[in-house]
């Protein structure tokens with residue numbers, strides 16, 4: 643109401659203030675690293691996080707090929723347990739997965755000969771030599787990082803003509819619709835206060851970010867789809883930091899038991915009403931990607 647009464651100039655000032663507050667929060671994210679040290683959450687993360695599609699990696703490789711035919715070293719920063727790192731191994735001679743969480747790195751694969759995983763902060767990539775990387779990727783992790791320090795490090799390690807690709811996926815939607823309605827209500831009314839860091843940036847498909855290289859571009863054409871049982875989807879929700887945070891602050895019971903129960907009830911009545919027998923969910927995540935080449 644109050645917002646509607648503001649003049650256009652007032653609205654712009656308000657938007658700029660909110661934007662710079664969000665930026666300040668994003669630049670002091672060190673305390674959020676603790677979010678990735680919960681053993682159960684990390685276990686669920688490795689098990690249920692959606693895998694990126696072949697199309698995602700083809701887009702990355704094609705983009706690198708625009709300015710370079712060198713595929714010697716790819717560095718995946720904020721690699722978690724390696725979902726975004728492993729598929730690069732068939733395209734690059736050497737792949738380095740870096741993550742600030744030792745527990746995530748401990749879950750990364752150890753059987754890929756040209757892939758090495760190390761504990762390392764995005765803001766200090768001193769374990770990578772200057773001018774040696776053909777590609778730096780960050781998947782679903784940039785909103786945790788100190789943008790300025792990270793970009794300085796990326797510019798140092800990339801070869802001229804090398805590429806920086808920042809990507810991820812935003813909040814999923816579900817089919818059938820009855821389950822999506824319940825999920826969206828849970829997401830928008832129960833969880834908001836339990837997300838820390840840059841969740842808003844993820845929900846906005848990283849439109850608040852840009853790549854510091856001229857001519858950089860976005861790709862918002864891709865998605866990830868999965869057919870999951872209700873139990874699998876609930877397992878995925880268990881890998882969310884906000885769910886973990888909710889359970890810690892409300893220790894009387896696990897919120898996911900309630901969600902699972904509700905999902906099953908809603909699905910049963912929707913099946914009856916629509917004369918169908920669906921037990922699976924189709925889960926769709928929109929993928930966003932920001933891509934830039936370091937000038938030659």
Ligand SMILES: C[S@@+](CC[C@H](N)C(=O)[O-])C[C@H]1O[C@@H](n2cnc3c(N)ncnc32)[C@H](O)[C@@H]1O
Nearest residue numbers: 678720721722726742743763764781782783786
């Ligand atoms: C949501 S996970 C993404 C993992 C993987 N890249 C993927 O796409 O599934 C975010 C990861 O970023 C890591 N991370 C957060 N802040 C970081 C930082 N400043 N430097 C390095 N890694 C960071 C976390 O430890 C976590 O493993």
